[in-house]
Amino acid sequence: MTSFASTLSDTRVMFRRNLKHQLRYPSVTVMLVGLPIVFLLLFVYVFGGQLGAGLGPHQGRHDYLDYLVPGILLITLASVVQGTAIMVAMDMTGGIIDRFRTMAIARSSVLTGHVLGSLLQTLLAIAVLIGVAFGLGYRSSAGPLRWLAALGILALAGFALIWLAVALGLAAKSVETASNTPMFLILLPFLGSGFVPTATMPSGLRQFAEYQPFTPVADTVRGLLTGAAVGDHAIVAAVWCVGTAAGSYLWSVRLYDRRRAVQPR
Amino acid sequence: MSRAGTLAVSASGLRKSFGARLVLDGLDLEVAEGTIFALLGPNGAGKTTIIRILSTLITADAGKIRVAGRDVVTDADGVRAVIGVTGQFSAVDNLLTGAENLQMMTDLRHLGRRAGARRVAELLEQFELADAANQRLSTYSGGMRRRLDLAMTLVSRPQVIFLDEPTTGLDPPSRLTMWQIVRDLAAAGVTILLTTQYLDEADQLADRIAVLDQGHIVAEGTPAELKDRIPGGHFRLHFADGDLLRSATSLLPGAAADQDQLVLQVPADGSVDSLRQLLDTLHHARIAVERLTIHTPDLDDVFLAVTGSHAAGERDRDATTQGAAPR
Numbered sequence: 001m002t003s004f005a006s007t008l009s010d011t012r013v014m015f016r017r018n019l020k021h022q023l024r025y026p027s028v029t030v031m032l033v034g035l036p037i038v039f040l041l042l043f044v045y046v047f048g049g050q051l052g053a054g055l056g057p058h059q060g061r062h063d064y065l066d067y068l069v070p071g072i073l074l075i076t077l078a079s080v081v082q083g084t085a086i087m088v089a090m091d092m093t094g095g096i097i098d099r100f101r102t103m104a105i106a107r108s109s110v111l112t113g114h115v116l117g118s119l120l121q122t123l124l125a126i127a128v129l130i131g132v133a134f135g136l137g138y139r140s141s142a143g144p145l146r147w148l149a150a151l152g153i154l155a156l157a158g159f160a161l162i163w164l165a166v167a168l169g170l171a172a173k174s175v176e177t178a179s180n181t182p183m184f185l186i187l188l189p190f191l192g193s194g195f196v197p198t199a200t201m202p203s204g205l206r207q208f209a210e211y212q213p214f215t216p217v218a219d220t221v222r223g224l225l226t227g228a229a230v231g232d233h234a235i236v237a238a239v240w241c242v243g244t245a246a247g248s249y250l251w252s253v254r255l256y257d258r259r260r261a262v263q264p265r
Numbered sequence: 266m267s268r269a270g271t272l273a274v275s276a277s278g279l280r281k282s283f284g285a286r287l288v289l290d291g292l293d294l295e296v297a298e299g300t301i302f303a304l305l306g307p308n309g310a311g312k313t314t315i316i317r318i319l320s321t322l323i324t325a326d327a328g329k330i331r332v333a334g335r336d337v338v339t340d341a342d343g344v345r346a347v348i349g350v351t352g353q354f355s356a357v358d359n360l361l362t363g364a365e366n367l368q369m370m371t372d373l374r375h376l377g378r379r380a381g382a383r384r385v386a387e388l389l390e391q392f393e394l395a396d397a398a399n400q401r402l403s404t405y406s407g408g409m410r411r412r413l414d415l416a417m418t419l420v421s422r423p424q425v426i427f428l429d430e431p432t433t434g435l436d437p438p439s440r441l442t443m444w445q446i447v448r449d450l451a452a453a454g455v456t457i458l459l460t461t462q463y464l465d466e467a468d469q470l471a472d473r474i475a476v477l478d479q480g481h482i483v484a485e486g487t488p489a490e491l492k493d494r495i496p497g498g499h500f501r502l503h504f505a506d507g508d509l510l511r512s513a514t515s516l517l518p519g520a521a522a523d524q525d526q527l528v529l530q531v532p533a534d535g536s537v538d539s540l541r542q543l544l545d546t547l548h549h550a551r552i553a554v555e556r557l558t559i560h561t562p563d564l565d566d567v568f569l570a571v572t573g574s575h576a577a578g579e580r581d582r583d584a585t586t587q588g589a590a591p592r
Contacts, residue, residue, distance in 0.1 A: 006375060013372045017358065024360045024401070099356035099417065102320045104345040105373050 007106035014113020021087060022121060032083045033125045035186075036076040037132055043068055043195065044136055051196065062137055069133050070221035071194025074214055076129050077122060077158045078185035081165035084118040088169030089178030111252060115162050122158040126151070141227045150224040153237055157217045160241040161185060163248035170255035193218045213240035272331070273298045273425045273456035274319060279328035281314055288314045289325070290480040296458055296473075301451045303467035304460040305568075306477030312460035313353060315477075316429045319458070320350040333424050349423035353430045355414050357402055363413050364389065364398040370420040388416040392446075408439030415446060426450065428459040432466060444470060464568070476571055484571040491567045500543060502529040503556040513552050517543070 022029055043051070044065050052064035091097050091110070100110055130138075142150070165182050172178035191208060192198065192215035198206050209215060216237040223230035274296035281289040288311045296302040304312045317323045319332055321341045330336070335343040350356075358366050367388055371381030389395045392412040402410060411431070418426060431447065432440045447470055451457055461467050467474045468488045476484040476491070484491055504510040504527045513529050514522045521530045533539045540559070547554055 009375060010373060013369060017361070017369060020365070021360050094359075095352055095354035095356035096358050098322055098352055098354075099350065100373075101322055102345055102348065102350040103373055104342040 003106075007109065010106040010109035011112045011116070014109045015116045016113075018087070018113050018117025019120070022117065028083050028086075029121065032079050032121075033076070033128055035079045036072050036125070036129055039075055040068070040072045040129065040132060040136070043072070054196070054200070065133065065136060065138050066140075066226065067222070068195065069130075069138055070218045070225065071189050072133070073126055073129060073154055073221060074157070074189040074194055074218055075186060076125050077154065077161050078182070078189065080122045080125050080158070081118065081161045081185065082179065082182050083121070084114060084162050084165040085169035085172065085178045085182045086175060087118075088114055088166050089172045089175045092170060093175060107256075108253075111166055111256060114166055115159070118162045118165070119155070119159060122162065123151075123155065126154055126158075140225045142225045146224045146227070150221045153217060153220050153224070153234065153241075156238065156241040156245075160244035160248065163245045163252060167248045167252040167255060170252055188212060188214045189218065193222075213237075213244065216240060271298055272296065272334075273300075274302075274332050274458060276315075276319070276328055276330045279315070279318065279330065280326045281311075281318065281323075282326060288480050289318075292328075292480065292482055294475065294482070296456060298456050299451070299454050300472040301447065301457045301459065301470050303471035303474045304458070304477050305462070305464065305467045305474055306460075307462055309479075310477040311480045312462075312477055313429055316350070316352070316427045316458070316460060320348060320427050321345055322350075346421075347424045349418035349421070349426045351411075351415050351418045351426070351428050351431060353433065355410050357410060357414050357417065359402045362399050362401055363394050363405070363409075366402070366413060366417055367420065370417045374421040376421070384420060388419065392416045406439075408435055408442065411435060411439065411443065412446075415443075419450075423455070425456045425458070428457060430460055430462065432461070432463065476568060478568075478571075484567060492562045494567065494570065498533060498559065498561040500531045500533050500540070501558045501560060502531065502547075502554050503527060503558075504529065505553065505555050509552055509554075512550065513547065513554075516546060516550055516552070 044061060048061040048064045048068075052060040052062070052067075055063055055067060088111075091114075097110070140147070164185075168181045169178045172181060189195070191205070192212050193209065194214060198209040198215065201209055216233045217240070219233040220230055220237045222228070223233060272295055274294060276292065276294040279289050279292040279294065280287075292311075292315070294315070304315060306312050314323075318325045319330065319337065321337050321344055324338060330338070332344045333347045335347070337344050358369065361369065364385055367385040368381060371384050376384060386395075389398050392415070394409060394413060394416065397405060397409060402413070405413065415428075415431070428447070432443050435443060444466070447457060447459070459470070471488065473485065473487055474491060475482045484494065486494075502513060504513065507524060507527065510522055510524070510527050510529055514520055517529070517531050519532050522528075523530070531543060533543070
């Protein structure tokens, strides 16, 4: 077997393992997808009337739903990757990782398996959330191409966040730590254009909100789905995603390798 | 090359420290092909570190190490292809079933679908896990889990197997099962390097034993050789009172009396004749003995002799005459 073919085969095995884990622990997936659904309902039915009125004259709950969806989709990404960090940390604190390391298998396959599994989970979660949003009356004027582009940028952002979560999971000394460190990711869409326009924020916070990575992603998705001009938001979003993914990937590989030198427990 | 051909494991000048703590201090190790070699030592002696280095999990600071003729640093993947490792902590996937765990191994060893399925069935049968094959590991007992762990290691029929404390935490029946598995593997020509802190385990299983203490090998040889290095065994006679003890002491040359415990220690080679002679002498002098125990030299004595301290879990090693069963 060539080294490429065996890498592919090993990655497939690890991917399948990750999917089985997800199926065996459905409560985790339900919890991870449940959180953004609760947020969606909360923001539409509790805050939606008031926030919608704030968007402009003759605006209401339904207009706020249209505004909200991209923000909720980012919350969905941030929520799902909590599970990634936990899964990775569980692997690293268990004995099986040492078994993998003493076998002649593609070194990257363990982490790649997690990433692919999480990516699939992310896409499913996004689909569920969009379904729920449609159920609540969300409508988009975007054609198939714009939808595809929106999903593409969400998948890219998901990919970046997953690698970040992998690194956080590797860096965590325990599974408990790993379940806490990625929490800040859920907060970030709030401190950006996810839920309210950044222009309404006080200065200081507004500058942060405008320049943090979730904002261009939210703006790009919102622009694509509402049919508005996307401008250079898409480029900024893509640069953030690729940069985060690359940085997190390098950090992960370093953490994964360094564990070799760690003292036996 | 002439020697390396017959050595499954050879390490020289092995050195490793974690931060300021020196764990292995210039250690040499040679394990002949097809033999069982035991690394014996208390916790913290460096046993696990040796296994982790030999199995390519960590790298040594210094030393030349070859496993199955391959260098662990320059040909790590070559080594990984021919070794199997079962560590101290169970290396199984708890969310999968037994069969799925094994299948994952056959997939990762690239056995192919059909050959893989056959091997899985074979191992489930051999390790008496067929009934539990499709159950999740949460339902497995400690012994079953350890058997699965070893079965996963054996998927690719490794030439050299490293077992880090294979029976720690197992109940006595599971322990005996594990011993039998190890013996069967060796009989099939596999080289086994195991670590243990149980002296009788090394004695029972190993062709050669290295006693490890604080990163050094302090003694090495066959179990018999190691036992020959220390004075022979003795009988221990327990008396009801000090008078009987004193009379017996005067009768038996070379005996050492313990007045507090009312015990007399009589050096002996452990033969039936010497026992009969001892009992005759006491009988004729009408000295009543409460209890007699026979102490044969064991590895604890070796450990005591070579390191000056007892191994982990200092225990009473005496076997009583009534039930001289091995523990």
